[in-house]
Amino acid sequence: DAKTTQPNSMESNEEEPVHLPCNHSTISGTDYIHWYRQLPSQGPEYVIHGLTSNVNNRMASLAIAEDRKSSTLILHRATLRDAAVYYCILRGNAGNMLTFGGGTRLMVKP
Amino acid sequence: DADVTQTPRNRITKTGKRIMLECSQTKGHDRMYWYRQDPGLGLRLIYYSFDVKDINKGEISDGYSVSRQAQAKFSLSLESAIPNQTALYFCATRPSGSNTGELFFGEGSRLTVL
Numbered sequence: 001d002a003k004t005t006q007p008n009s010m011e012s013n014e015e016e017p018v019h020l021p022c023n024h025s026t027i028s029g030t031d032y033i034h035w036y037r038q039l040p041s042q043g044p045e046y047v048i049h050g051l052t053s054n055v056n057n058r059m060a061s062l063a064i065a066e067d068r069k070s071s072t073l074i075l076h077r078a079t080l081r082d083a084a085v086y087y088c089i090l091r092g093n094a095g096n097m098l099t100f101g102g103g104t105r106l107m108v109k110p
Numbered sequence: 111d112a113d114v115t116q117t118p119r120n121r122i123t124k125t126g127k128r129i130m131l132e133c134s135q136t137k138g139h140d141r142m143y144w145y146r147q148d149p150g151l152g153l154r155l156i157y158y159s160f161d162v163k164d165i166n167k168g169e170i171s172d173g174y175s176v177s178r179q180a181q182a183k184f185s186l187s188l189e190s191a192i193p194n195q196t197a198l199y200f201c202a203t204r205p206s207g208s209n210t211g212e213l214f215f216g217e218g219s220r221l222t223v224l
Contacts, residue, residue, distance in 0.1 A: 020164055099154065
């Protein structure tokens with residue numbers, strides 16, 4: 001599976017937007033970009049995914065670079081409940097498993 | 111009630127003991143996974159199963175075995191536990207043909223091997 005690179009940690013102020021970057025320079029044409037987050041003492045939960053086009057859902061937005069070698073998860077207004085570890089993962093079209101790297105620990109300050 | 115249930119939630123055992131972690135799901139998904147989480151290393155895949163008769167090794171399967179007793183149940187066994195298997199273990203499920211590829215995780219089983 002192709003690898004992803006994320007910053008170890010980021011800080012944000014409450015009610016401000018947060019942009020979480022992910023580099024995936026070895027992504028293949030059929031790899032989907034997935035984002036999960038893990039709240040303290042919980043299992044990971046799905047946030048969003050995309051292939052080529054930017055995506056929006058109730059939780060976040062996903063901006064995918066034109067060359068697909070990077071993506072950004074956007075939380076439009078961070079809340080204290082958004083403090084978590086965010087994982088960027090690639091899933092191949094034929095690959096049915098997701099391997100999680102170290103992720104980005106997001107800290108939200110009141 | 112949780113859709114993906116793991117038992118036990120916490121377990122302390124001694125080196126050399128056999129341990130089984132169980133996972134059951136009420137989501138009707140055919141695909142099930144076992145992951146291990148260590149601090150700073152994210153989650154690593156141990157084993158996965160696409161249906162009752164299909165078992166596949168993940169990236170760190172050595173020292174572990176699994177059993178898919180039914181579509182809803184997927185157990186992880188440590189035949190002879192060792193201290194470096196101390197970790198947080200997660201079970202996850204996913205339906206085949208899912209458009210999102212979304213995995214649904216249990217709450218985790220914390221295992222300590224002394």
